Amino acid sequence: MTAATLIALFTGQVVAFTYVTAKSDAEIIVHPAGYEGRGGELVVTLGLHPDFADLEDEIAFSAEHVAAIWDSLLVWEENLGPSIEIPKIGGTDFFGTLIHEFGHTLGIAHPTLMANEVNASRGRGKFSMAEPGPNGKFDIDEGPDGIRGSSDDDRGDDINTVYFKKSDNNPFSLPEDDVIDSTTYSRNLEDLPSGSTSPNVASREVAADLFSLPNTEAMIVGGGSLVPAQIRRGLGADDVAAIRYAMSGVDELQGTPDDYSLKIKWVGLSDSSDVIIRFDRPDGYAAAFVGVRAISGNHKAMGKNRIINYNPNLPGNRAWYFPQPSPVESNARAINERALEFDVVTKPGVRYGLSWPDSALEKEEKASSIIIQHDGKNQGAMSGRLFLFVAKGSSTNIKIAFPSMAPDLSEVETFELTARKAN
Numbered sequence: 263m264t265a266a267t268l269i270a271l272f273t274g275q276v277v278a279f280t281y282v283t284a285k286s287d288a289e290i291i292v293h294p295a296g297y298e299g300r301g302g303e304l305v306v307t308l309g310l311h312p313d314f315a316d317l318e319d320e321i322a323f324s325a326e327h328v329a330a331i332w333d334s335l336l337v338w339e340e341n342l343g344p345s346i347e348i349p350k351i352g353g354t355d356f357f358g359t360l361i362h363e364f365g366h367t368l369g370i371a372h373p374t375l376m377a378n379e380v381n382a383s384r385g386r387g388k389f390s391m392a393e394p395g396p397n398g399k400f401d402i403d404e405g406p407d408g409i410r411g412s413s414d415d416d417r418g419d420d421i422n423t424v425y426f427k428k429s430d431n432n433p434f435s436l437p438e439d440d441v442i443d444s445t446t447y448s449r450n451l452e453d454l455p456s457g458s459t460s461p462n463v464a465s466r467e468v469a470a471d472l473f474s475l476p477n478t479e480a481m482i483v484g485g486g487s488l489v490p491a492q493i494r495r496g497l498g499a500d501d502v503a504a505i506r507y508a509m510s511g512v513d514e515l516q517g518t519p520d521d522y523s524l525k526i527k528w529v530g531l532s533d534s535s536d537v538i539i540r541f542d543r544p545d546g547y548a549a550a551f552v553g554v555r556a557i558s559g560n561h562k563a564m565g566k567n568r569i570i571n572y573n574p575n576l577p578g579n580r581a582w583y584f585p586q587p588s589p590v591e592s593n594a595r596a597i598n599e600r601a602l603e604f605d606v607v608t609k610p611g612v613r614y615g616l617s618w619p620d621s622a623l624e625k626e627e628k629a630s631s632i633i634i635q636h637d638g639k640n641q642g643a644m645s646g647r648l649f650l651f652v653a654k655g656s657s658t659n660i661k662i663a664f665p666s667m668a669p670d671l672s673e674v675e676t677f678e679l680t681a682r683k684a685n
């Protein structure tokens with residue numbers, strides 16, 4: 263490993279998208295482990311260090327589905343929700359924390375400044391990530407709208423490190439033509455659309471106040487997994503844009519030979535996976551340790567064997583809770599060879615889910631082709647193998663259409679999402 267840097271990104275602190283070394287060098291783009299500047303499929307594995315084998319059953323559901331969510335790169339609308347399965351007081355969500363920390367190990371960083379990095383006590387939201395300019399300090403003015411991290415912020419001579427969508431400065435949607443590269447995204451403030459002086463960041467405050475999206479936040483926004491009574495499950499558009507921008511390769515152009523695709527897998531116990539979960543951090547909550555190496559120009563790649571380390575003894579009265587599938591009854595039938603229907607016995611206000619094996623998608627099929635009918639609406643899955651919902655009645659009808667062949671009914675699990683407290 264050359265030019266290694268080690269940065270800890272703490273979930274316990276609050277630190278559009280940016281990459282892990284941006285704080286020391288605003289021009290850097292960080293790719294996942296194994297990228298060398300050539301195209302093809304990049305496999306990234308997630309494992310649990312064998313020293314913590316007694317936790318494998320506890321974390322398996324979260325780890326398997328966090329890998330599948332990042333693998334699928336699907337935008338999950340309303341990815342922020344009530345903490346139904348996690349106690350509102352003292353409960354700390356392992357799943358939401360892992361999806362956030364895993365994002366760091368792929369190369370992406372908090373798009374917002376931590377509250378203690380800027381002396382800001384009024385206003386709502388979090389300022390966008392930047393480096394101090396020639397005056398040596400952060401310039402923070404939330405502008406007339408009073409919302410930090412929004413398009414009218416006046417940041418003086420601060421050096422912006424956050425990418426924004428050039429057409430509309432909206433971090434909650436992807437470009438309509440699905441091109442995510444240097445033709446559609448920029449961090450040069452001169453490329454902002456007219457009317458904007460600063461990037462909109464993908465925080466829950468900007469989502470709610472400016473875009474009327476009450477339950478939405480990029481997973482990689484710092485600190486969000488510790489907000490009481492709320493949990494984060496799938497990815498936001500800005501998380502997907504960050505990974506997809508990097509996937510356009512060192513030329514930062516989508517559709518050229520140096521583009522890569524990502525395959526992300528949970529491999530269970532391993533001390534040699536690309537990302538290794540441990541549980542012996544002495545303080546704080548959880549952190550990803552993300553050393554990088556140079557590829558070429560302003561492009562770097564994550565090193566191998568990155569650690570996500572959890573503190574098993576959380577401060578105060580807090581404890582980790584591990585989401586688990588508890589099987590529930592359902593009437594299931596095949597509609598045809600592509601589609602399945604389930605009537606799940608439910609209790610209103612409780613979170614349920616359906617999961618099916620990876621093999622339900624054939625090699626060239628995309629997770630975005632899975633269509634789920636729930637509550638009278640067609641929706642996407644949150645990954646190629648998972649759909650979660652909050653029940654409204656005593657029975658919930660779900661239909662799932664796969665691109666070519668549905669899995670066998672016996673391979674689909676219907677479950678209530680509960681959570682077990684760490685011992």
Ligand SMILES: [Zn+2]
Pocket residue numbers: 271272273362363366372482483484485
């Ligand atoms: Zn973080």
